[in-house]
Amino acid sequence: MYAYIKGFVKEIESDYIVVDNNGIGYLIFTASPYSFDIDNEYIIYLYQNVREDEISLYGFKSLDEKKLFLKLIGVKGLGPKMVLPMLALGSPEGIIDAIERENILYLKKFPKIGDKVARQIILDLKGKLTSSNSQSSPVNEELVEALRSLGYKTGDINKVVKQVDSSLEIGEQIKCALKLLLK
Secondary structure (H helix, E strand, O other): OOOEEEEEEEEEOOOEEEEEEOOEEEEEEEOOHHHOOOOOEEEEEEEEEEOOOOEEEEEEOOHHHHHHHHHHHOOOOOOHHHHHHHHHHOOHHHHHHHHHOOOHHHHHOOOOOOHHHHHHHHHHHOOOOOOOOOOOOOOOHHHHHHHHHOOOOHHHHHHHHOOOOOOOOHHHHHHHHHHHHHO
């Protein structure tokens, strides 16, 4: 079992990277291969998946991302190849927030996640997930996405979302955030 690998990224493809470590190239499936740069050195946290017909490595830039991946693949109906697109399209904090809020619509936006699987994720994981990045006031990823779609920059969004009461309905959260952004 591998914990992590430190090496230079030598190849980037749509769903994996190749990391050179002491002259050996490791093919590592990752959620966001294009977030890596060729010839840069990284520490990549690994999960080794062993099946009857395949042994594969899955890599993550952070331990939080790896921990969430491990929790998600423990849900009935989810495997590593279904969880990677979730991590590619959503942040760990956003996925955790959706599970805690029982936001089935957010979970269903991911490929191959239907109503039944989204409900199973919530049933299995609600109350069992934490992020080491979580602040005292959790950031609602749905609010962040709404503000991005309105054309606001990430830096401006990050300044105001922490000030918005996350217990409000999403429409009210958006109104409060817009008021703060217009100040």
